[in-house]
Amino acid sequence: MATIRLEKLRKEFITDDSKVVALNDVSFEVSGQEFVSVIGPSGCGKSTLLNILSGIETATSGKLEITEGERQARLGYVFQAARLLPWRTVMDNLLFVQDVRDKETRERCQRYLEMVELGHTGKQYPSQLSGGMQQRAGIARAFSTEPDLLLMDEPFSHLDAITGRSLRRELHELWTRTKKTVLFVTHDVTEAVELSTRILMFAKGGHLVEEVTMDLPFPRDATSDEVALARADIMRRFEALDLVAT
Ligand SMILES: Nc1ncnc2c1ncn2[C@@H]1O[C@H](COP(=O)(O)OP(=O)(O)OP(=O)(O)O)[C@@H](O)[C@H]1O
Ligand SMILES: [Mg+2]
The missing domain is CATH 3.40.50.300 (P-loop containing nucleotide triphosphate hydrolases)
Structure with a gap:
């Protein structure tokens, strides 16, 4: 907080x-x-x-x-448009600027994907998701770094x-x-x-x-x-x- x-x-x-x-x-x-x-x-x-x-x-x-x-x-920032990187999978979008190899980080990202009901989408690319799903992935990404604000x-x-x-x-x-x-x-x-x-x-x-x-x-x-x-x-x-x- x-x-x-x-x-x-x-x-x-x-x-x-x-x-x-x-x-x-x-x-x-x-x-x-x-x-x-x-x-x-x-x-x-x-x-x-x-x-x-x-x-x-x-x-x-x-x-x-x-x-x-x-x-x-x-800080975490959820932009007006999801702004996911299209060449990265959903999971790799969450892991961007985090330590990709760290097991705990990966588990945390998976947990936040599950919280927005996207636990099954980690290996998919943003273009395979609907607009609403992309927006949820953007929210999971912002939460996954565990920001204070x-x-x-x-x-x-x-x-x-x-x-x-x-x-x-x-x-x-x-x-x-x-x-x-x-x-x-x-x-x-x-x-x-x-x-x-x-x-x-x-x-x-x-x-x-x-x-x-x-x-x-x-x-x-x-x-x-x-x-x-x-x-x-x-x-x-x-x-x-x-x-x-x-
Ligand atoms: N990079 C910029 N260069 C020049 N003017 C800018 C720039 N960014 C914003 N402005 C101006 O600053 C004012 C505030 O813009 P801002 O984008 O913060 O508004 P907003 O409240 O977010 O609007 P909206 O609800 O439409 O998103 C506007 O008059 C805008 O034209
Ligand atoms: Mg605005």
């Missing part, structure tokens, strides 16, 4: 003739076994936030710490409703069992309400505008009145912000 501390984190993308502020002095803290969703309209900086947390991008200014006790936290960027947005629902359940199970800290980007407010302990609402221009704690007990049923009410509350908050902006 990791701790993330962001203080006035700012990211500007400067091109020849324009400057885009992707993150506008964003500050927040996440620690322990939290499941925090980041929601907001397209272009509000969600992926940029995960890219900076993972080190793919660097911030323009501000402070960022990701720790696990005294040491730097280990899991970053997930809209991992279910391209899946059909039924596969999405079963993967949300699996993810909730895995999160409960493995006690990870999760930062989860989504467009889907219902999904955020169903899975999160806290929701960070972002608005255009890279502003973190509100943090909402989700007190509903788990497991949550996406079709329940409680989830519908919480969703309506968040939508109202976004609408109020839009009124302010116009």
